[in-house]
Amino acid sequence: MSEAAQHQLIVSVSPHIKSEETVSQIMWTVSAALLPAFLASAYFFGPRGLIVQLVTIASCLAFEAFSQKVVNKPVTLSDGSAFLTGLLLAFNLPANIPLYVPIVGSFVAISITKHLFGGLGYNIFNPALVGRAFVLISWPRQMTTWMAPVSSFTSVDVVSQATPLNVAKLDGMAKLLEQFDGSKIQLYKSLLMGQISGSLGETSALLILIGGLFLLFKKYITWHVPVPFIATVVIVALVTGNDPVFHLLAGGLMLGAFFMATDYVTGPATRRGQIVFGVMCGLLTMLIRLKGGYPEGVMFAILIMNCFAPLLDRRLRTTTFGAVKKKEAST
């Protein structure tokens, strides 16, 4: 046998260099990046927060298995995508929510938003955010009764308290500052560390930021979505005379910018598309926060921009190297 036959030249389509990374590895790593915020939510909201987390994750896994069974697809619970959806959905719920809310939210997120559109990779909208939008519209009162952080894990007193964004919207910044002894530094510190009422995962901006930076470091996400998103929010706050640091740290901005707007499936794939996506998310967020009916706009901003992701990719595609530009109609 000749030497050439042994080393047959195999011609195949790209990609030729395959990464070791798999979908499930990415999903579990992103979940791991949320671990600090997960632990913090257990610390701040006590056992009630943990129960909400576990119920949401368990029902997301159950609906994933159910939906895949119904259409005779292999059940892929171990790829971590349903786990991650459950984790993100729970992060968007208040700690004292009645437990049927996360179960219905999980059904909408997994069965309707994801599997009715064809499963992982085919959904147009971010499943966790649609689940959250659905329950927010269905049970507005339960979804906006926020629990104040408990002083210790074993404390049983539940005090309900409006979120800082809510107070700022309804009563103004001055009233909000009163809660923090009139000191802006105290307010920023509480927002950064998570000593505020709010959804389970959106309280500590610092811990979410650490998780996000970890993903940036691992190159699972790039700066093209989160940085324009956050920068736009800060710039709009500055231009409109609002407190930029407050808008940066309050609400779900960090969680949305690093963990939800960066979803591979529902965001644009091109770099230029991602930058426009981020800027528009930031503009819409501030539009809703400042002028809309809801105190927080990150969720709706990302959902609205999810619709535009394919369009952005198509319009902002870079010219292929060597391609000849189509001639304009001659004058």
Added chain:
Amino acid sequence: MTNWQLIKNGIFAENTIFKLAISLCPSIAVTNSVKNGFVLGIAVLFVQTMVNVTVSAMRNIINSKIRIPVFMLVISGWVTVVDMIVAAMAPEAYKQIGLYIQIIVAFASILARAEVFASKNTFVPSMFDGIGMGIGFMVALVIISFFRELLGRGSLWGFAFVDFKPLLIMIMPAGGFFAVGILMAFFNWMELRGGKAPSHH
């Protein structure tokens, strides 16, 4: 097709909303209560039947070049009749869906049947086609509004079962899209499974 088959065709095989997916605007706009859905369904049933009958009777004297304007005149004539009847007989429901009764004029389903069926068929089959299509539309509206009112308001035909709103989103427009989409998928699934049209919901 026999007359009975024409009626069944309108309800199952060519159901306006679940099969042809036309006239979806009213199927979302008026179906947040069973009463509204039912009243609009009756109005459409009447208009559809009368338009079919009229167009069929006139089919030999309509110049085919201007048939669409003629159909529109016939439709708007019958819609005006229904509009006045509903305003007189059911003033409460008219307050909520009066606008939708007036825009029956623009329903694709009605013009479509005049064009594809009544203008090519004799009087009697056209009448049964109109009845079938009208009943199919009405049944679809009642099914959609049944689920939307039950889930969104916790009531049926205005009669409340619970004093809270179990799933508020269902009576909002977004919930209407969810309800229509899921029911459409459900009926297609039933049909694929059973190999024939479902006989009940």
